[in-house]
Amino acid sequence: MTGISMVVNGRAVSGDVEGRTLLSSFLRDDLRLTGTHVGCDTSQCGACVVHVNGKAVKACTMFAVEADGAEVATIEGEANADGSLSVIQQAFQDHHGLQCGFCTPGMVMSAAALLKDNPKPTETEVRDYLEGNICRCTGYHNIVKAIMAASGQDVSAIAAE
């Protein structure tokens, strides 16, 4: 067991973990931050995306010990301080960018990382960026639309509700 500590969503936390414990399971099982989801075991689905020191990371690809001392942001910290939805979260609701919600935390965290680097992405850029996030419900239409809307672009011309 190794003692680790990190800052998660602005709060200092610590724990004892085995070397093989993944960051995703430290967040879910030790910290009970169950918003970070696990949808695969080959680092393909992106349901587990969090930010580590400001960069989008698949939490299932990182050992918890590797995040020792890091700043971690998860979906639980995404809303505004007053509890209202962030611009990206609100755009997902407005444009029906989620159905079952399982991929959603990863999608929102990926979208936040994308818009930080590329504030006005094209449709193609959004689709390419989401290559590592699988959604089985939405067919991506409304996710792409929501991310473009969150970036301030007019999406009213994009077909359908």
Add this chain to the structure above:
Amino acid sequence: MPKDSGIGASSKRREDLRFLTGAGKYTDDINIHGQTYVHFLRADVAHATINSIDTTAAAAMPGVVQVFTGADFEAVGGIPCGWQVTDRFGEPMQEPRHPVIAHGTIRHVGEIVAAVVGETLAQARDAAEAIVLDLTEKPAVVDMKAAATEGSTKVHDDLASNICYDWGFVEENRDAVDQAIKDAAHVTTLELVNNRLVANPMEPRVAVGEYSRSDDMHTLHTTSQNPHVIRLLMGAFVLGIPEHKLRVVAPDVGGGFGTKIFHYAEEAFCTFAAKAVNRPVKWTSTRSEAFMSDAHGRDHVTKIELAMDADNNFTAIRTETYANMGAYLSTFASSVPTWLHGTLMAGNYKTPLIYVNVKAMFTNTVPVDAYRGAGRPEATFQLERVIDKAARERGVDPIALRRQNFVTEFPYATPVAVEYDTGDYEATMAKLEEIADIDGFAARRAESEAKGKLRGLGVNCYIEACGIAPSNLVGQLGARAGLYDAATVRVNATGSISVMVGAHSHGQGHETSFPQVISEMIGIPEDQIDIVHGDTSKIPFGMGTYGSRSLAVCGSAMVRAAEKVINKAKKIAAHLLEASDADIELKDGQFSVAGTDKSVAWGDVTLAAYVPHNYPLEDIEPGLEETAFYDPANFTYPAGAYACEVEVDPDTGKVTIERFSAADDFGNVINPMIVSGQVHGGIAQGIGQALLENCAYDEDGQLISASYMDYAMPRADDLPFYTVDHSCQTPCTHNPLGVKGCGEAGAIGSPPSVVNAVIDALQSGGKNVTHIDMPVTPARVWEAMNNA
């Protein structure tokens, strides 16, 4: 003006607030004090005799609570199949025992061989590696046609053969269809494969079993689309637990697509083991386990013949299908290639004679069962592909050939036992031509050709039978359950409402759309109404969500219950207003006496029901809560027309989807935003089937596509924006909302148009390619082009 609430409004989804903030409560988020973890040792060979299992060393490993094998489950029942199909000779299907843990024989890769319950998951997993298995491998049965031959190795030694059933439908028409095909002016024949798929909801399955000794109460938390069905199947058939001692909870569920309908061994295990070890037992599937234990979908091999007269009127259809059941019969497996497939073979067309033959085969593979569309995509694909091929052979326009043969008068009794109540196939086709800009295709093709690409247009129609299902009918067809649904409308004293529904929402947005209906009926704001679902201890009963049935069946139950509530409330209002019941009207949350200005608000009436000081106690009981069970009179028949435009790169064979349009008739629509979202998701799954996804076994029964590295899930950059429309509405004639169901349409309607488009593109490039099996990968396209 679009409405901003009630029926027809695109109300934003209230469930999104928890899902967007990480506050959803999925089964794996449940952790119970004192819980243990189970790791299943799964077979890594497809077919073997188990000579012995030595668990001594494993049981002695640190943190191991108990190790279980098949012997521990000898005294409990097998996993049941919910539908008995009768074969064409009048005999019941062959139905082998489906054990919770393999006992004596392993029949597919991924089958549970032993289970280790440990203090931690890591300890359970480590201990499973110490289990010693002595196996004698047997040849694996993988290919369905080979499995059907005399002398093939048998998946089940105690059965007569690998044929579960040989089904003919409609058997009495067999000779007439043969004759019509002999007499036809033209017969188009197509042999095809409907590729095996894995449903892959993003949330893997999870089960947490709990047991309370003091009251002998079992609780199972599980990722299910239908908790009452699980309670019935597991309680009555497997573990022998009466309903009042078994609670099944399906909280937030991360997608289902059919594969979370079924009762699975892991659920029975966790429930059983929780009592045996007297502690909660939790299982969380990994994705790799999901690939080899979730029931798979599709997997049909089909030959279809379409006969036409000299004027291209369809005169007969004959099909022969081999349908894979896998090693055991999953819950609804037997009904998928039969009653959910054969009955749809008429499609949107007035073909007078149809005969469908289905041979259901046991193989050494994971069980196969319903996946989004279930039987109807297989019917639609073969029919819409053979029509396209026929149009080419006859030199006629594929849209015109479809139009010429459309059913135009309703109700329409098909030759395959169902009656379409209503529809307008011309309207959806005309709408499709408009939204897909079919007229502009020639110009777009020219543009693609200028870039050195081939462009193709593919169109198809579809019809499906939803709102599953009329109980007396499905009972005659072999269903072992009724398929009604139930709802309780509980009005609280201050007028807010909780509705307990038997349907289960795992992405469909019932928590938003169901209140829209009640809000419309009573005239109170949607936020005064909450939906409760997914817990057998909270809802009266329910058969759950599948077959696009939630609104058509459970929504109808909810409407009936709300009508009872309103009728009673009117009696109370009449008393308060000193008027007669018959004169009371309810509008915008106010009860008024017709023709007067006397009125009383909804909240005052509901309060009177719970504080009955001034109340007609001699006539009616206090309180305001009603339950209704609704059994549909018929299926519903959503239908539509889809168009796909592809570009094919002639150098690499790569196909890209350039445009995709869907014109659907779902009858009345409650929430257009949600309906469009359902269609989008279905289309993506259909395009996935057509271009990307394939579940593959090798000849030894090894599952080759067992992770997202090998199984190509559609990603954002594989797909375009879609154009969808559901403005063509012929309301269902037999349910109170006039709704038909929209959940499966996209997955049913999209694969044929994709393949039709690829064939069209290749033909335009002078390649005489008439068919490519799905998934239409670059390699397959390239090979077809270069062999043509």
